[in-house]
Each structure stands twice: as structure tokens, then as C-alpha cells.
Amino acid sequence: MSVNPAEIAQVRAFNRFYTKVIGLLEEGMHQSPYTLAEARVIYELGKRGHASSAIIAEGLDMDRGQMSRLVLRLVDQGVVAVLPRAGDRRMVPLALTPEGDAVYRRFNEMSDAAVANGLLEPLDTFGRRDLVGAMRRIEALLGEPDDTPLVLRPHRVGDIGWLIHRQGLLYHLEQGWNGEFETLITRIYAEYEAAPANPPKSLWIAEQDGEIAGSVFIIPAEESGTAQLRMLYTEPAFRGRGIGKRLVEEAVRFSRASGYRRIILWTQDCLVSARRIYQGAGFQLVREEKHRSFGTDLNGQYWALDLY
Incomplete structure (x- = not known):
């Protein structure tokens, strides 16, 4: 390159x-x-x-x-x-x-x-936060992976906007998707925030050494007793460390403990790494559907995992 x-x-x-x-x-x-x-x-x-x-x-x-x-x-x-x-x-x-x-x-x-x-x-509080955060990102991008423990935490104020920004930008750079995708995920995250507490929902931020390394969330699907796994992603600087696998495992554990009978998800077959994680967690491909979205031709895939 x-x-x-x-x-x-x-x-x-x-x-x-x-x-x-x-x-x-x-x-x-x-x-x-x-x-x-x-x-x-x-x-x-x-x-x-x-x-x-x-x-x-x-x-x-x-x-x-x-x-x-x-x-x-x-x-x-x-x-x-x-x-x-x-x-x-x-x-x-x-x-x-x-x-x-x-x-x-x-x-x-x-x-x-x-x-x-x-x-x-x-610097004021925001300036210090930005400076330290930029330094952490430089270290994460250029340094060797360390043994700092990975933390899965709930989202905080500002995280949703960050996730929309990062995923919109990353998928544009890596997959060539246009602004339609950013618009879609803005709506998806808004739906998560607007969903009631019951049936259970949860969003996990994977954090390492103070830096957001990835995220995923579970929200109830339209079908009763079914959860939907959405917006799995890992920051490029943190890939290859099993973070996506850990996030999916936590989402499955939460769904089972919350009484859901099934988990479904929608992805694209070009997202090879994510698909491997889903297969490793036991998800089965239910159907595929070609479509044109985000400025490109895609093959959408629907996966499901029976919990009981």
C-alpha cells in the first residue's frame, strides 16, 4: 500500500x-x-x-x-x-x-x-482528555499488545456518538460503504436507546487501557423470546486479540441468562472475520439475500443460534 x-x-x-x-x-x-x-x-x-x-x-x-x-x-x-x-x-x-x-x-x-x-x-478538562486519549491511540497503533486486562463495561455518555462515528468511518474506509450506512446505524443505536428495559437489553463496550476496543449489543427482536445481536465491531488497532469473540460470548451468555430462546443477527458475507466469530459461537446460516445498499452490491446473511 x-x-x-x-x-x-x-x-x-x-x-x-x-x-x-x-x-x-x-x-x-x-x-x-x-x-x-x-x-x-x-x-x-x-x-x-x-x-x-x-x-x-x-x-x-x-x-x-x-x-x-x-x-x-x-x-x-x-x-x-x-x-x-x-x-x-x-x-x-x-x-x-x-x-x-x-x-x-x-x-x-x-x-x-x-x-x-x-x-x-x-489545558482544560476536555483538552487533557483529548490529549491523553490521542496518546493512548498512538501507543495502541504502534506498540505491541500488552497484558492489560480487557474490560467489558456498559456504555457511558458520549459512547454512542463515538460508536456511530467510528463504525461509519471504518466501514467506509474498509468496505467502501457510503453515508447510507452511517444513517442506518444512527437509527439502530437510537432504537436501542429507546427500547424499554424489558425484555432485557444490554450494550457492552470492550475497553483496554482506557481505550474503546470494540462493542456489541443485544436487543429484543420482534419475535417473542428472540434476541437480536447487533453492531459487533473491533477497532483495527485491537484486532487479532480475540475481542470480537469475547463480545459475542458475553452477548450469548447474557441472552441465555435473560431467558431468550434464540438469537438472530444480520450481516454481510464480505465481513469474513465477523462471520467466523458467529460460526465459532454456534450460529447457523438461515438464509441469504442479495441487495444493493450503502452504495454497493452486497449479499446479506441471516444467522441464528438456538439457546435451548
Whole structure:
């Protein structure tokens, strides 16, 4: 996939802007005699307690030769100490000296103050929320999946609008669907909100590390004793982690516990990943129907799961 030159320019402009904002261009970290690379080593040792230079180099994605030179300088400065070997003689454990620990604590205090005073304090509540949310999204998109637990929670004020926006945009970019789809799901979510509490309904937001990772909801269908599963989706940055499967499992569990005898759903055969999740949960294809919607030709599929 080719990359838009304007997108490249925007990323580079952001990098220049952000390095200036957080002071990465200064000669010493927090006006200290230590470079950014040295400060990162000090921070890693302070956080871990002790570790070998190889482990720190791997954690920082740093060349081992560069790491060795950094460690030698920090040892000469009395900040890092080499501990006696234990077990594997190839792994030389390192730790901060009392002087190094004082530097680590001072860096932490100054970093917290820099973030509070330079980034967050000038912003109002909404600005801070947007800034932190944008940073979480960058980390989710570019970082490796972590072991932060997935939380399934009820929706809050603002979530419905977010879900409509994200799904309308994602299906447009991924499937080429036009504004008709956004109009349809706006009505679908409005129907969910307007539905009475009984027969039971529920909407689940999948959240990981404070970020919305996906959602689904159950609403009673027209046929008595039947629930309808609607609007399953997973954010691209969180795909491949079993979140869609977890959402469907929770929807099935809820429907069974609520006394529904059957669950139905409508999807399109081009949504392959979702269809696999439904099949894995035990849904059976009932019928198919070709139609033209959302600006394209589609093959609609009706699936059902008998609960009893």
C-alpha cells in the first residue's frame, strides 16, 4: 500500500513539534549532565531494580555496543554499579548506586513536573482528555499488545456518538460503504436507546487501557423470546486479540441468562472475520439475500443460534 506524502510530512512535523515540546533537543536531560540515552538507562535500572545490560538494551531497542559504552560512562560517573555474577556468567547484573538512585528519583520528579506544567496544566478538562486519549491511540497503533486486562463495561455518555462515528468511518474506509450506512446505524443505536428495559437489553463496550476496543449489543427482536445481536465491531488497532469473540460470548451468555430462546443477527458475507466469530459461537446460516445498499452490491446473511 502506497503512503500519501502528505501523511509522511504530517508525521515528521509532529515528531519535530513534540521533541521540542518535551525538551528532547536540550543537551542534557532535565538540565542535567546526562544525555537522553543515559537517562533512559538510569530510568530502566531504577524501575527494574537490577538487570543486565543485554536486557536493558533489548528493552530500549538499543545497539549492544552503544549500551556497553553508556554503561561504562555511567559506572565511571558513580551512577551505576556492577554486581557480582550469579548463575549465568555471561549476564553481568547492573544496579544503581545510591547516587544513581538519587538521580533516578530526581528525573522522575522533574518528568512528572514537566508533564503537569508543560503539557496538562495549560489545558482544560476536555483538552487533557483529548490529549491523553490521542496518546493512548498512538501507543495502541504502534506498540505491541500488552497484558492489560480487557474490560467489558456498559456504555457511558458520549459512547454512542463515538460508536456511530467510528463504525461509519471504518466501514467506509474498509468496505467502501457510503453515508447510507452511517444513517442506518444512527437509527439502530437510537432504537436501542429507546427500547424499554424489558425484555432485557444490554450494550457492552470492550475497553483496554482506557481505550474503546470494540462493542456489541443485544436487543429484543420482534419475535417473542428472540434476541437480536447487533453492531459487533473491533477497532483495527485491537484486532487479532480475540475481542470480537469475547463480545459475542458475553452477548450469548447474557441472552441465555435473560431467558431468550434464540438469537438472530444480520450481516454481510464480505465481513469474513465477523462471520467466523458467529460460526465459532454456534450460529447457523438461515438464509441469504442479495441487495444493493450503502452504495454497493452486497449479499446479506441471516444467522441464528438456538439457546435451548
